[in-house]
Amino acid sequence: MQEDNLLSMKQTLVAKRAAILNKSLEFTREQREEEIGFSRADETEIASVDTNLTLSYQIHERERTVLLQIDRALSKIAEGNYGKCEDCSIDISPKRLEARPFAIYCIECQEEREANNANKG
Numbered sequence: 001m002q003e004d005n006l007l008s009m010k011q012t013l014v015a016k017r018a019a020i021l022n023k024s025l026e027f028t029r030e031q032r033e034e035e036i037g038f039s040r041a042d043e044t045e046i047a048s049v050d051t052n053l054t055l056s057y058q059i060h061e062r063e064r065t066v067l068l069q070i071d072r073a074l075s076k077i078a079e080g081n082y083g084k085c086e087d088c089s090i091d092i093s094p095k096r097l098e099a100r101p102f103a104i105y106c107i108e109c110q111e112e113r114e115a116n117n118a119n120k121g
Helices: 003-038 043-079 094-099 107-120
Strands: none
Touching: 003 043
């Protein structure tokens, strides 16, 4: 991957990482506010708060997974092996990396993995 593209990807990853961390801080603050309001709520409000917290936790967990993938991609940039498929070692297409800068597999290997997982389930 060319140096200018690599720098651009690194900036994109760092920006995504910062956005997730900011959302995480906001989530924590909102969770505290919800818990404070929880003690004064009626049953309908409690059910609504509980549903909102469950959805927030699910979203937060997904973002935590993406954060780990971003950190892995940043490590690969530092090590000099970013953009290589972890299965077949070919270069991951620039279009794929633009869409998913923390991708670790080329399209073909990712599709094969998904097909194998679908057959198992």
